[in-house]
Amino acid sequence: MAVWAADIGGTNIKLAIVDRGRILRMREIAAIPADGLRRAMDRIAPVWLELCEQTGIAQCDITAIGLAIPAIVAPESGKIWAVPGGKFADAPKFKLAAWIDKKFSKPAYWCNDAHAALAGELKYGVARGAKNVGMITMGTGVGTAVVMQGKALTGTHGLAGNAGGHNTLDAGGGPCGCGNIGCVEMHASSWALPAQAANSPLFSQSALAAEAAITYEAVFRLAGKGDLLARQLRAHALKIWAITATTLIHNYDPDLLVLGGKIAQCADVIVPYMHKFIRAHCWAKWNVPIRPAALGNEAGIKGIAYLATKDAKRSR
Ligand SMILES: [Zn+2]
Structure with a gap:
């Protein structure tokens, strides 16, 4: 049940492999929001692969992908409606599902970052x-x-x-x-x-x-x-x-x-x-x-990993 998770913030992006609420390995990279979401994904992908090597988990054993995004994300379709001014400005037009399908062909789920953090606290934390x-x-x-x-x-x-x-x-x-x-x-x-x-x-x-x-x-x-x-x-x-x-x-x-x-x-x-x-x-x-x-800064990454195991659909 290992999941590739990303919590995309305005300053840093946390990247991890999470297995049933346990972070096996985590790395942070700079967010560079002015570069857009597509470029962020291009920088995220190799780090996920490195995390697999470091943890000894085969890529084929990653069951889903979860992304917490600082944006307004439609609950059913995953359409990104709006992003903070000037940050990840390409996100509403970027075909994230197609990008993930082409690169990894894995079920994926994404939602607003605060929603992901609250999901983490509800499942594992103070809520x-x-x-x-x-x-x-x-x-x-x-x-x-x-x-x-x-x-x-x-x-x-x-x-x-x-x-x-x-x-x-x-x-x-x-x-x-x-x-x-x-x-x-x-x-x-x-x-x-x-x-x-x-x-x-x-x-x-x-x-x-x-x-x-x-x-x-x-x-x-x-x-x-x-x-x-x-x-x-x-x-x-x-x-x-x-x-x-x-x-x-x-x-x-x-x-x-x-x-x-x-x-x-x-x-x-x-x-x-x-x-x-x-x-x-x-x-x-x-x-x-x-x-x-209770999960501190890890609420978002644990929350999005949980939601990905629960709700990821390849079509999203
Ligand atoms: Zn405002």
Whole structure:
């Protein structure tokens, strides 16, 4: 039951051979989203073959292929309707099924990356047994996914529950890559952070200016040491993510909220803040548990591998 799995992010692509929830071997390569999905697949294929060599698994023993893609993916046909602005821009026209069939001739399944991460947490992680779950993935962008009555909420085209990172927060906000204005992820996501920091008048006096990369890991670390700009950026991001959590509760009434993506590593600060914000501002007057993804950064790859073993059809 070994599966070739790929979790395609905005910064890196995780590639693995997964067997019944166990990652036998994993590699990360750069995503280079401006190059498009076809070129990404051309770079993914040889790495999967290398992983086979390293694990001693024959190619013919790979039973399916699973791809988690940062895109709006139709639940039945697998049609890719929309991608984040400028990233993997060829994806809606790229004939992914034909490419996989020609290259590997194996059953394949692909879906939105946040859906894959939530599927991983439902099967193996913190959401096991939950019926109604909302997930926020905080990484390069901000993704959301929702399961209701035990089933992934998709709507007709795959958009339902997925666009929490693209809810408008300010009507006067600038254009987002998705076409909307003033979106959540323009305010608090890893792609938006470096410009926010650099444009602040506090930047030159901040320890962030000396960091090799401006990440939320650095922001939370330096905020803990009292850096003024880091504290401002952290406070802003916490508020944005808490608003996103509140919106998910208002819209979907989940039993559980799960936080995934790299930034969820700062859950010790984020979760208490969210609870406080939700108590103060959410219509729901009951406690909604909030937990970091138990599978951490591996939720997407384990989730898509599980979905591939369950749902892969050669025709997709
Ligand atoms: Zn947007």
